[in-house]
Amino acid sequence: MSDLADTAPAVPSPILAEPRPRVAAALADDAQLVAACRRGEARAMEMLYHQYKRRVFGMAHRIVGASDAEEVAQEVFVRVFRALDKFRGDSALSTWIYRLTVNAALSHLAKRGRRQEVSDETLGEMPAPPAVERDSGLAARIEAALGQLPAGYRAILVLHDVEGLSHEECAAILECRVGTCKSQLHKARARMRELLTPSIGART
Template sequence: MDDNHLIQQARQGDGGAVRELYQRHAGRVYAVVKRLAGHDDALAEDWAQEAWVRAIRALPTFRGDSRFTTWLHRIAVNSALHGRRSRQRKAGREAPMLDDSFSVRPAAEHTVLRMKLDRAMERLPEGMRKVLVLHDVEGYTHEEIGQMLGVNPGTCKSQLFKARARMRRLLSPQPAEDAADEPAEKEMACSI
């Protein structure tokens, strides 16, 4: 049975069709959110579950203008990005609870690099970050990304070029005040 037939059955309340769609596509949804969650498996599971809840609720609105997998991927990316923003807001409100006597062992070089990459990714405007992750990490083409984000492929190429250049600047050794004074790049105008 193809996805379109399963979608029609799921819209009519067939739990077996919903289960079949889940079994077919759960691995891909998890892989997408896992890349955005980093090393936190529990967080990736939460975001994947949230993506499925959103997808099932929105299933009646799926028009079939794009492939089901593209539509589902877009929901998964949005769920993960929403979860990340929520965590960042929450982390910004929480004060560290460590006393002065707490000591930390020096981090391994790869951990430091990972932290630098994470910080640099967080400083990218959301549109650039989405295109960078979807193209360079997930391996989507500019045409597929454009379809997912609702922009033309040329915009995706431009955003990817700017994102890579910005990452190079953010990761290069520079004095702290230079990084703070860096001009803000124009963010891609897409609301996903």
């Protein structure tokens, strides 16, 4: 049930325009899972949790930072399970859960005030899986730069670029127009490039 593993795309050529693979919304499976969770089936709830834990926790982690990520993720899952009855199925379950996550993370930040995330802290508490060690230099720099972005940019970057969602999905999650989504993404990436310049090209 590793959500990221089975959706990780083959890295597209940086220059050639290729359609990005998207997270396939397994609507039928979701409906069954939701129904089972509504019936209070413990296994279904656990399955749903494991299916979404990395996405929810990862988003929370990258938007609010390491120290508050668990709190936010917990809040999100509690809301998910408590509000499943209200989930009407007119959007994909993942969209709905992402929306709850983004909203929870952003409102958490708003509550916490405009305190900027300390990037050292973010890096210090980042787990470093051995599989990505080869790339850890760039990954760490990207995480650090992410921490310095305005929260809204962080959200769109994480949704679109980290999670690999389409603009349509991002728009549904962020409850904005697709065009807004695109321009936000463009601005966010531009800001990131500035933060990472000049060293970004030094990738492996």
